[in-house]
Amino acid sequence: SPPPDADVIIIGGGTAGCVLAARLCAALPRVRVLLLERGAPRNATEELLVRSPRLVAGSWSTPSVAAAFPSAANAGLRGRPVALVTGATLGGSSAVNAAQWSEPADDGAGAAAWGVAHLTATVAARAYARAAATLGVRVPPRGLRHEYLTDWVAAAAAAGLPRVTDAGGGAPQSRRGVWLQRLAIDGRGRRVDAGRAYVAPAARGACARNLVVRQGVTVARVVLAPHHGRGGGRRGGLVGVVGVEVVPTASAGDGRPPRTTTLRARLGVITAAGPYGSAPLLLRSGIGRPQALRSAGVRPVVDLPVGEGLLARSVGRVVGAYDGVPLAAVNNATLLADPATLRRWRAGRGGPLGAALSVGLGRVTTGEGAYFPAGFASSVPGKPEYNSGCLANPTSRGRLSLPVGAAATDPLTPPRVETNLLGNRRDMATLLACMRKLQAVVEGFRPAFGMTETVPGADTRLTEELVRRTATSGAHLVGGCSVGRVLEATLRVKGVGNLWVVDASALPAMPRSAGPMASVYMLAEHASEAFIRQFRGQ
Template sequence: MSDLKADFVIVGGGSAGCVLANRLSAGGQFSVILVEAGRASRPLMSKVPLGVGRAWSDPRHNWNDHSAPEPGLDGRHLTLTRGRLLGGSGAINAMNFVRGAAADFDAWHSLGLPGWSAEEMARHFRATERTAAGLSSPTRGDSGPIDVTETPVRDGLIEAWMKALQGQGVKRLDDYNADLTAGVGRAQFNIARGRRRDPRVAYLDPACRRKNLRVLGEHHALRITVRDGRAADVLARYRGVLRRIAARREVIVAAGSYGSPHLLQLSGIGPGATLQAAGIPPVMVNDRIGCNLWDHPRVAIEYARCPSYMHRLLRWDRLLIRFAQALVLRSGPATWPLAAAHLFMVSSPARNSPDMQVLLRLFDPTLQPWLLKAPDGDRWGMVVCLVQPESRGHVRTLSDDPAQAPEVVTGILSEESDMARMVATCEALRQAMRVPEMTRWASEELSPGPSVSTKADWRDFMRKTSGTIFHPGGTCAMGEVVDHRLRLRGVAGLRVVDASVMPLPVTGNIHAAVLAVAEKAAGMIRQDAR
C-alpha cells in the first residue's frame, strides 16, 4: 500500500471537483490531491459539441448505471447517465447553461441556510461566467472561466415556435439567465470558438501546471477513514493497488448525487438500517444521507418535419467533413449545440416562479449516420421537464463492496401532483401548437399522437415513456446532512460539495448551479483554513 498526503483531498473529479481543485490550489498556499475513478484521458469527439452523442453511448466514458424499479413509472428501470472520466458528467453533458430562478436560492435561504439567497449567490454565478457580448449585462459575469454563448442555429422552426408562443401571451426573454421568469428565449451553452467549454477545460487543465496540485485518475475511492471523530484519509484502489491518501486539513467529497452518499455509507456514515443491512460498521448515523433525491422528469411531444440540417449532415461523407471542419477550423454545424430554445412556464396561476421547462429540439435524436439510404423520416420535439418536483427518491448502498453500485430510486412522478402538472403542461403545449404560425411545422403529431386524448391516456403515456433528464440532487442536503458551510454534521474535517447538497430543486439544468456552489464552497474552505 502506497501513501500520499495533502492539505485537501477531493474525491470526485467532476464539475465541482474541478472548480475546487483550481480554487484551493491557487496561490500555492495549500497542497491538493484530486481523486477520480474515471479515466484521465478525454475522447477527441467530446471536445466538439456534436460529439456529445458519441460520448454518451461509450461505456468507457459513461458509468451507464440503472435505477431500481421506479414506482411512478410502472416499475421500469431508468438509465442513469454519469460521466466516467475526469470532468465527470460536465464533460459529456449537453452544455445547456441555465442559472435557475432567484426563488430557488431564496427558498434555500428560507430553510435557515445563511449565505445562500439569490442576492448572495449572484456573485458566485458571475465568477463562473464569461458571457458573449450579446448577453452582457450587470447581472452576468464577463471574466470567469466558463464561456457562455447563445445558439448560432438559425433554423426557421425556432422563430416560428417562439412567435407562436409570444402570440399567446408568452414573454420573450432576451437573456433568461439575467433574471429567469416565465418566458421563452434562445438557448445558452458553455461553448466557445467551436469547443465545449467545460470545467475540466476551464478550471482543471490550467491548474494542472501547479506543483501543489496532483490529479489521480482511475483511482476508485473505497472509503473514508474516520479517527477520533475526524476524517483522516481516503482509501482508494488504482489498478489493483491500494493507496491511502491522507488529508491534513479536510476530505472534500464531490462525487455527485449518487456517488457522494454512496461513499459516505461505505465509510459507515449513513442511515443505521442501511449500514446494518449492508454489513458496514457504523461510524456516524444520519438517516437522511442518501434520502431526499430529487430529479427532473422529462417526456417528449414530437412532430413530423421535413429533413433537418442534422438529417442531411449525418450522411457519412458529410459528417466526416463537418467533424474535420469542427476540429481544425472550429466552425460548422458539428460545433452547434443540440437544443435551440428554452421555454419556462408556470403550471398554474398560483405559482410566482416557473416550475416547468420545455426544450426545443430541432431533429430526431435517434438518427444514425447513413451512406446510401437516408433515414425515412425526421421529427422535431418539445422536451417537457418538471423542474420543481415534489417526488423524492433515495440512494442506498446494498453491500460493503465498493464495486457494487448502490440502489438508486429516482422516485420521479411518484407523487400525483407531479403527474398532474406534467399532464396539464403537455395538454397546454399541444393546444398552443394549433395556431396558424405552426401549421407548417405541427400538422402531424407523431408522439404521443392522436390516440392520447384524455388525462388517463396522458398518465399512461407518462408512465410508459417518461425518464430523467439527468439532473439529480439533494441526497446530502444542507440542513439535514451538511450545515450551511457544507461541513458534514457529526464528523470533523469532512465536507460535501456537489449537487447532492442542494436541499431543493433548481429551475432548469443544474450544471451552472453546481459551478456556483463549488465557487462559494472554495471561498468558505479557504476562510476556514486560515
C-alpha cells in the first residue's frame, strides 16, 4: 500500500483538535501529525468577527466560520425545531463562542465519574489549570468590563443571588449567586481560541517540521480495515483505521459529486470533529446501529450506539429595556461603527469591541443546575437593552443520526439532531424556576435605571406553555460518542483498534458549569498525555 501521509491524523481543528495536535507534535518530534480542518483560512473580515468578543455574534451567520442549521422537531417545544450553531473554522467553537471559561464547581470530581482512564479529580484539576494557563483566561481587566457591572451585581443581590467569589478570581459554581466571568481573551480584549493558543505557536516553533495543518478539507469517513497489532499480527476481532477520505469543503452545493482523496495514517486517527461532527463521521464509516446504517445506505462494520444519549441545553431568555441611564457603550451603534473604535481595539487599547457580549455569569438553582449569562449587548446595536438567559442542565436525552434521504452520506450536509429540549417535566421545572429568578433580577435594578421587562414582558404571565413556545438552544451539546456507550475508558472506539474520539461528544454528562468549553480543553489535555505515552517510541 502507498506510504502513510502522516503518523497520526486528527480530524477537526477545533477546541480539542488544536490541543491534541499541538501537544502531540511538541512532545513527539518524530511523530508526523496531520490536522484536518473543514474551515478554510480566514480573511480579514472573518478574523475580526472571531477576535472581537463584541462582534462574535456576527460570525454565527457567516457560513465560512460557523455552521448553522435547524434541529429536528422538539416535542417539548410543541414541535418546534431550534437553530443550532457550531464553529467551522480553525479553533472550532472556541473561535465563535461566548469565550466564557467555566470550570465545574466539583474540582474535577464530576470528570472523575466519566469513566475516563486515569482521570481522577486531582488529574482533572491539573489539566484544567494547564489549559487555563495556556489560554491565559482571566477576569476582564477593569477597562474591559461593562460600565453597568456593579449595577447588575446589585440587581442580582436584590433578587437573592449574592456575588460569590474565590481566591483565584473564578467562582465556586456550586453556590447560587453571580460572579465575574473568566474569559478566554487577552488583556487587550482579543479572543484567544484554541488555534491561536495551541496550534499557532506550535507550528511556528517546536512543531515546524512535524505538524501539518490542512484547512478547507472535510473528512467524509474513516477507512476501516482488519486491525494489525504492533508486531504485525492481526488482533482478535478488531477492525482498524488505515486513514481517512477527504473532500474539499468548497465543493458544498455545487451539484457535482465531490472529489475524494484518501490520506493514510501509520499509527491511528483521532476524531475531534466536535459535538455535531464526530458521531456522523463514525456513522458514515459504518460504526453505528446496523439497521439505521443500512437504511442510510452504509455498510455496517461495528455495532455501537453512536449518536445516542445526547445532552443539549435549552435556553430561556429574559430581557429588559432601560431608559434612566445612558446606552451601554457595548451596544452603542454609533460608537461601534466609528472607525476610531476599530483603530483603538486594533491598537490593543480595548473599547467596546474588546468587551464581551455578557457582563457576568450566575447560577440559579441547585441539583442539575441552571446558569445564566447576562449582558447589555443586544443583537441589535443601538437598543438600550439588558438581556439574560437561563442555560438549564438537561436530564432528557436526544439523538444524532445521519440526514434522511439522498444526503444521508454527504459529509457536507449537517446531521439530523434530535435535541429533545425540555423533553421531561424536570427540565421544564428547572428552566421555569430559573427564568422566574431572572425576572426578579430585572426588577432588582435600582429605580434610576428605568428597567422594564420586555421579554417575556412585564404584563405577560410566565407559564410552561410560554416557555415551550419560546425556548431555544443554548449551544451546549455533549454526548453522542460518549465514554462507556461508544468509547472505552481510553477514549478508543470500542471494537476499533486505533480510532479515538476526543471532543465534546465523548462527554457522558453535561458538566456542572456555565459551559462545556473548559471541560473539553481539560479532556483534550488529559488525553494528550495518554497519547504521548502510547505513541512514544512507535
